[in-house]
Structure formats: C-alpha cells, structure tokens
Amino acid sequence: MVATNRKYVFDFDSTLTRVEALDVLAEMTLKDKSNKEEIINQIQEITNLGIDGDISFTESLERRIKLLKAHKDDLGPLVDELRQKISKSIAANKEFFEKFSDDIYVISCGFKEFIDPIVEEYQIPSNRVYANTFKFDEQGNIIGFDEENVLSQHNGKIACLRDMDLEGEVQVIGDGYSDYVMKEAGIADKFFAYTENVHREKAASKADHVAPNLDEFLFVNDLPRNYSYPKNRIKILLLENVHPAALENLSKDGFSVELVKNSLPEEELIEKIKGVHVLGIRSKTQVTQKVLDAGNKLLVVGAFCIGTTQIDLDYARKKGVAVFNAPYSNTRSVVELAIGEIIMLMRSVVARSAEIHSGQWQKTAVGSREVRGKNLGIVGYGNIGKQLSILAEAIGMRVYYYDVEDKLSLGNTKKCNSLEDLLNVSDVVTLHVDDNKANKNFIGEREINQMRDGAMLINLSRGFVVDIEALAEALKSGKLGGAAIDVYPEEPRSNGEFYTALQGIPNVILTPHVGGSTEEAQRDIADFVPNKIMDYINTGNSVDAVNFPNIRLPKQQKAHRFLHIHKNVPGIMAKINEVLASYELNILGQYLSTDSDVGYVITDVDREYDKDVIKALKRVDNTIKFRVLY
Numbered sequence: 001m002v003a004t005n006r007k008y009v010f011d012f013d014s015t016l017t018r019v020e021a022l023d024v025l026a027e028m029t030l031k032d033k034s035n036k037e038e039i040i041n042q043i044q045e046i047t048n049l050g051i052d053g054d055i056s057f058t059e060s061l062e063r064r065i066k067l068l069k070a071h072k073d074d075l076g077p078l079v080d081e082l083r084q085k086i087s088k089s090i091a092a093n094k095e096f097f098e099k100f101s102d103d104i105y106v107i108s109c110g111f112k113e114f115i116d117p118i119v120e121e122y123q124i125p126s127n128r129v130y131a132n133t134f135k136f137d138e139q140g141n142i143i144g145f146d147e148e149n150v151l152s153q154h155n156g157k158i159a160c161l162r163d164m165d166l167e168g169e170v171q172v173i174g175d176g177y178s179d180y181v182m183k184e185a186g187i188a189d190k191f192f193a194y195t196e197n198v199h200r201e202k203a204a205s206k207a208d209h210v211a212p213n214l215d216e217f218l219f220v221n222d223l224p225r226n227y228s229y230p231k232n233r234i235k236i237l238l239l240e241n242v243h244p245a246a247l248e249n250l251s252k253d254g255f256s257v258e259l260v261k262n263s264l265p266e267e268e269l270i271e272k273i274k275g276v277h278v279l280g281i282r283s284k285t286q287v288t289q290k291v292l293d294a295g296n297k298l299l300v301v302g303a304f305c306i307g308t309t310q311i312d313l314d315y316a317r318k319k320g321v322a323v324f325n326a327p328y329s330n331t332r333s334v335v336e337l338a339i340g341e342i343i344m345l346m347r348s349v350v351a352r353s354a355e356i357h358s359g360q361w362q363k364t365a366v367g368s369r370e371v372r373g374k375n376l377g378i379v380g381y382g383n384i385g386k387q388l389s390i391l392a393e394a395i396g397m398r399v400y401y402y403d404v405e406d407k408l409s410l411g412n413t414k415k416c417n418s419l420e421d422l423l424n425v426s427d428v429v430t431l432h433v434d435d436n437k438a439n440k441n442f443i444g445e446r447e448i449n450q451m452r453d454g455a456m457l458i459n460l461s462r463g464f465v466v467d468i469e470a471l472a473e474a475l476k477s478g479k480l481g482g483a484a485i486d487v488y489p490e491e492p493r494s495n496g497e498f499y500t501a502l503q504g505i506p507n508v509i510l511t512p513h514v515g516g517s518t519e520e521a522q523r524d525i526a527d528f529v530p531n532k533i534m535d536y537i538n539t540g541n542s543v544d545a546v547n548f549p550n551i552r553l554p555k556q557q558k559a560h561r562f563l564h565i566h567k568n569v570p571g572i573m574a575k576i577n578e579v580l581a582s583y584e585l586n587i588l589g590q591y592l593s594t595d596s597d598v599g600y601v602i603t604d605v606d607r608e609y610d611k612d613v614i615k616a617l618k619r620v621d622n623t624i625k626f627r628v629l630y
C-alpha cells in the first residue's frame with residue numbers, strides 16, 4: 001500500500017447512497033397524496049436539472065422543498081430508510097473508511113440532518129461533513145434552508161472546497177456536475193465519476209477516471225479494499241446469442257460483459273479474446289489451442305450448452321483455464337422434441353402438411369401408424385436418453401437402449417448388449433450419445449443395413465455421429481422410412497444459407513440444431529453457467545468444472561485466498577508451503593485437488609501479509625496460474 005498525502009471528498013446522494021435522499025423523502029411525505037407520482041416525477045426532473053447544471057442549484061433546491069411538504073418528524077424515518085440504501089461497494093469497504101478516516105470528507109448539496117447520522121457509521125464525523133441545513137417553522141415543518149450556506153448556491157461546492165483549504169492531493173468522488181466543477185475550477189486535483197448507482201454522461205465525460213464502484217477507485221489508488229481486483233475489470237465475452245439473462249446475471253455481479261450474436265471464426269476470436277477473462281460460447285465456437293494461447297487473461301470458458309468438444313479441454317486444463325457447461329438445463333427440451341418427432345415420422349405428418357401447403361388434399365392412412373406398442377431404440381442412455389425412455393413408455397412404446405457403459409434400466413426399458421441387437425429390434429432408433437469424437441460416423445451404411453426395413457432414424461446428438469450420405473441413400477432407396485435430423489457434420493456459424501444431402505427427401509424432418517433451443521432451456525442455462533463462472537471467479541470453487549480438479553469451499557471470511565494452479569509434479573506442494581512459511585503466513589486452511597497433470601490448491605491466509613509472497617508464489621517452478629482473492 002502506498003503512503004498517501006491525499007484528501008478524499010465524497011458526494012453523498014447517489015454516491016455514498018444508492019438514491020437521492022430528497023426523492024426518498026418525497027416518497028414518504030407524499031405517500032397518501034393522490035397526485036404523488038406526478039409530484040415525484042417533478043421532483044426528480046428538478047433534481048436532474050440541478051445535477052446536470054441545467055438550472056441553478058438554488059432554484060432546484062427551492063422548488064423541491066416547496067413540493068416536498070416535509071416535517072421534522074419525517075427525518076428519523078428518512079435516515080432509517082437511507083441506512084438500507086448505502087451503495088453496495090461503499091458498504092463492502094468499511095475498512096477504507098476506518099483506516100483513512102482523517103482524510104475523508106463529505107461535501108454535499110444535501111442536508112446535514114440526514115447525512116451526519118449515516119456517514120457517522122463510516123467514521124466521518126459531523127465536522128467533516130459539509131452540507132446544507134433545513135429551516136423549520138414553529139410546528140416543525142420544513143420551510144426552507146439556510147441561504148447563507150454556500151452549498152445552497154450555484155457552484156457552492158467550489159466555494160466550499162476552496163474555503164476548506166485542504167492540503168495534499170484532493171480527489172473528488174461523485175456522480176454529478178457539481179462534483180466535477182471542483183476539479184474544473186482547479187481546486188480539486190482529480191475527479192472520479194462514480195457510476196455505481198447512476199451513470200451521468202456529462203460527469204463521466206469530464207472525469208479523470210470513471211469508477212463503476214468504490215473497488216475501482218480503491219484499486220486505482222492502491223488503497224485497502226474488499227476485492228483485490230475490481231470485478232468491473234473482469235471482462236466477459238459472450239458469443240452465440242446466449243440468453244440476455246446471462247448478461248444481466250453477470251453484469252449485476254459487477255463484471256464487464258460484451259455480447260456478440262454469432263460465433264467467431266478462429267482468427268477473429270484470437271484477436272477478440274485478448275484481455276478477456278471469461279469466454280462464453282455455445283456449440284459453434286471452436287476454442288482451439290491457438291485461441292487459448294491468445295487468451296492472455298483467460299480464466300474460464302463457459303459452454304452455455306451440454307457439449308464441450310468444441311473446446312480443447314485438455315489444453316485448456318494445462319493452461320489453467322477451467323471449463324464449465326450446463327449438463328442438464330436443455331435435456332428436457334431435447335426429449336420433448338424427440339417425442340414429437342417420433343409421432344410426426346410415424347404419421348408422415350410432414351408429407352401431409354406439405355401437400356396441403358401446395359394445395360393438395362391427400363387423406364390416407366398409408367404410412368401412418370400409432371406409436372403405441374412400437375419399439376423405440378435409444379442409443380446413449382445418459383441424461384437425455386433416460387428421460388426419453390420414461391416419456392416414451394408413458395405413451396405406450398416398448399423401449400430398448402444401448403449404452404457403452406453400464407446403466408440402470410428405468411421402468412420396463414430393456415437393455416441391449418450390442419448396437420446391432422438394438423438396431424435389429426427397433427421401429428425407431430434415436431441417437432443420444434455424447435459428443436465424443438470417437439463417435440464419428442458411428443451410424444454408417446453397415447449400421448443402417450442392420451436396421452429394420454422402413455425404420456426411422458432420429459439424430460439429436462451430434463452431426464458427425466451419422467454418415468449423412470449413407471443416410472440419404474438409405475432414405476431414397478426406401479430402406480429407411482423416415483428421419484429427423486437436428487445436427488449436421490458442418491453447421492454454419494450464423495443464420496443464412498445451408499445445404500445438406502437430406503434436403504428434398506420425403507418424410508425427413510430437418511431442424512437447425514434447435515433440440516435444446518427452448519426459452520425455458522436457454523433461461524435455465526443463463527442462470528446455471530453464470531453461477532458456476534461467478535463461483536469460480538469469486539471464491540475459486542471449481543466444482544462441476546468439466547476439465548479441472550474440483551474444489552468446493554465457502555466464501556473466505558476475513559482472510560485472503562491464494563489460488564494456485566500448477567503442473568502436478570512431485571514436490572510442488574512442498575515448494576509452495578516453503579514459500580508460505582518463509583513469509584511467516586498464518587494458514588487458516590489449505591485445500592488441494594489434483595488430476596494426472598494439474599494441481600489446484602487453495603490456501604486461506606490471515607488478512608495481513610507481506611505482498612512479496614505473491615511474486616514468490618508466482619515464481620514457484622511449474623506454476624500455471626496464480627490469483628489472489630479477498
């Protein structure tokens with residue numbers, strides 16, 4: 001921490017608190033008035049005109065007080081209300097206010113009657129609070145303000161700060177024009193536009209620095225703070241049109257998030273990923289070795305889907321990049337589509353519908369069968385396959401499954417010992433194997449020939465699993481009676497033209513990889529994956545990471561947390577602990593998880609420690625990544 005000869009001048013409304021106190025007072029005093037909304041809007045308008053410097057502050061104050069019709073007795077409840085409305089990052093950084101108490105001032109055009117009791121809890125005594133005071137009549141009604149006070153006048157903060165004659169560098173932290181002008185008048189050295197509660201363009205454009213929270217201000221000044229690295233500095237890039245709730249969840253937690261609609265080709269992603277800490281993708285974006293090498297700040301990749309083979313998981317792990325996915329969120333959506341498609345195919349609905357669309361009435365029962373009593377063969381009895389078996393049995397199908405792993409049969413489902421057995425017995429075969437590249441062309445000419453004549457094939461897993469040319473041939477020759485295909489060996493990165501050999505073949509349902517694309521699934525993924533990402537960034541928890549040693553820990557309390565990712569080589573833990581011991585750190589807890597190549601150790605230490613230990617830990621041989629959390 002650097003020694004400072006600085007004075008910190010805070011604004012109150014919308015800076016120390018999330019609100020404008022007079023707006024809150026208005027809500028209280030006008031609560032029973034029929035024209036409450038109208039008056040509150042007027043007050044807010046007048047407040048903003050004053051803050052942006054569009055009318056004189058005195059005028060704004062006079063007009064608002066007249067509209068307020070407040071009483072002395074309203075001030076106690078107002079203070080209680082304001083206590084609940086302290087800005088989040090201010091409340092989280094009490095330590096700064098305690099340690100630098102002598103250097104902190106409040107200059108506000110608000111009123112001491114409600115500011116003093118609030119900031120007192122942050123060790124700012126009344127004599128360091130510069131603000132207006134109310135005038136009351138004999139009945140205690142608020143009828144005005146002390147007009148002699150410079151803060152009741154236009155640009156009053158300039159006069160106030162000048163009179164204070166502070167020594168050292170003066171930094172002003174506030175959200176509005178009246179704060180900025182202190183810097184413009186040459187009395188303050190720096191102006192930080194505080195945008196945690198409101199982003200005022202005019203103030204931000206004039207600022208030396210825009211601080212989206214107090215952590216950023218403290219980070220820039222190297223002052224004691226709640227977060228070692230402010231969250232707004234953590235950049236998240238979300239590709240492929242992930243649900244907007246993901247943006248909302250991550251932004252609400254303070255991260256800086258950028259949304260891109262499409263997936264990006266490798267060269268573009270290599271450029272775009274520089275400086276990005278978290279990359280969010282769906283199934284199209286290829287996260288290759290080159291992309292991972294270009295990700296100089298990359299900590300996490302979030303796959304907003306189930307499949308993760310589009311990511312080089314092994315290389316990511318070796319680079320200390322954790323990968324999370326959403327293994328369950330869209331499974332029900334896939335299952336429902338499969339059920340719908342089984343019925344559609346068995347009834348030749350697509351052909352009948354196309355006939356009517358082209359003006360033909362072709363009522364016929366030929367090629368139209370009930371699913372009840374038919375054999376459904378599920379290949380891949382995982383999260384999707386199992387759910388599908390339950391629903392298929394519920395509509396009267398006899399369900400068979402084949403899986404390379406031993407799986408418990410649900411309901412009356414029958415296990416097949418080989419793929420061939422399943423193909424021989426099924427009227428409909430549906431593929432739900434995982435996205436392992438070993439499954440390439442898993443269903444080709446030979447397997448198709450093992451299917452019953454006239455059987456149907458559904459693929460909602462991955463495009464490369466089926467040899468499309470062989471399937472097209474089998475459909476054209478009449479070997480197969482129909483198919484529903486959602487996934488293709490080559491899929492375009494964005495919406496537009498598309499070609500497949502299956503186009504134009506009767507009784508073939510073609511969908512553009514939308515098996516998991518329902519509003520419900522995407523909404524659920526937008527909660528699930530960001531939660532995993534936030535947990536990893538905020539606490540170091542790696543539980544459910546698909547490529548990474550798993551550790552689950554509670555948020556550290558009153559401790560610093562060191563996160564050390566290293567190559568899993570003999571003696572590395574001894575070296576880490578040697579470093580910790582040489583800096584005489586008091587270890588509150590240490591948790592290690594390893595796999596064959598990578599180790600992940602989390603160490604919680606006392607709050608006070610020699611910062612050089614960080615450099616020493618980063619220098620330990622075979623360190624992959626190191627982070628500090630507090």
Ligand SMILES: NC(=O)C1=CN([C@@H]2O[C@H](COP(=O)(O)OP(=O)(O)OC[C@H]3O[C@@H](n4cnc5c(N)ncnc54)[C@H](O)[C@@H]3O)[C@@H](O)[C@H]2O)C=CC1
Binds near residue numbers: 327380405433435515
């Ligand atoms: N179309 C879409 O929009 C969506 C597609 N998917 C895809 O669906 C597939 C299944 O997803 P989940 O059920 O969640 O996966 P899962 O991992 O829970 O289940 C896959 C099952 O397939 C088995 N398996 C793998 N290779 C096999 C083989 N060659 N023969 C027999 N069994 C094999 C595995 O042992 C496992 O039990 C994945 O490929 C996933 O990417 C998932 C969601 C949406």
Ligand SMILES: O=C(O)CCC(=O)C(=O)O
Binds near residue numbers: 282283306308513516
């Ligand atoms: O909707 C997506 O982005 C891909 C869905 C999918 O295939 C998966 O979850 O694995």
